[in-house]
Amino acid sequence: MRWPRSLEEVQFTVVEGPCITAAASGEPVYLTDWDPGARRWSLFASALRERCPDIAAVHAFPLWAGDGVLGSLDMASTAPKHGSWHISRMVVTKIFGTI
Incomplete structure (x- = not known):
């Protein structure tokens, strides 16, 4: 599975994406609909x-x-x-205690 590496490579190459936005804003970012996502981070x-x-x-x-x-x-x-963000949030909360 190459997802993690590809996901990070893409964000750091184009200098935009959910992870960069979350780090800059301090808020969780959920990309579950590619149409608005494409407008926000084309x-x-x-x-x-x-x-x-x-x-x-x-x-x-x-x-x-x-x-x-x-x-x-x-x-x-x-x-x-819907729903996949809820599972992700639960996993992160279990690991780090809070987000």
């Missing part, structure tokens, strides 16, 4: 769909340390639309 959406067409959703969570964001964690899923 380079990211186009490049990721080309490299990983089976990814249906991307969820990014900021990683806080005290008052600052250290970075972010993103998760990709083949499950489209």
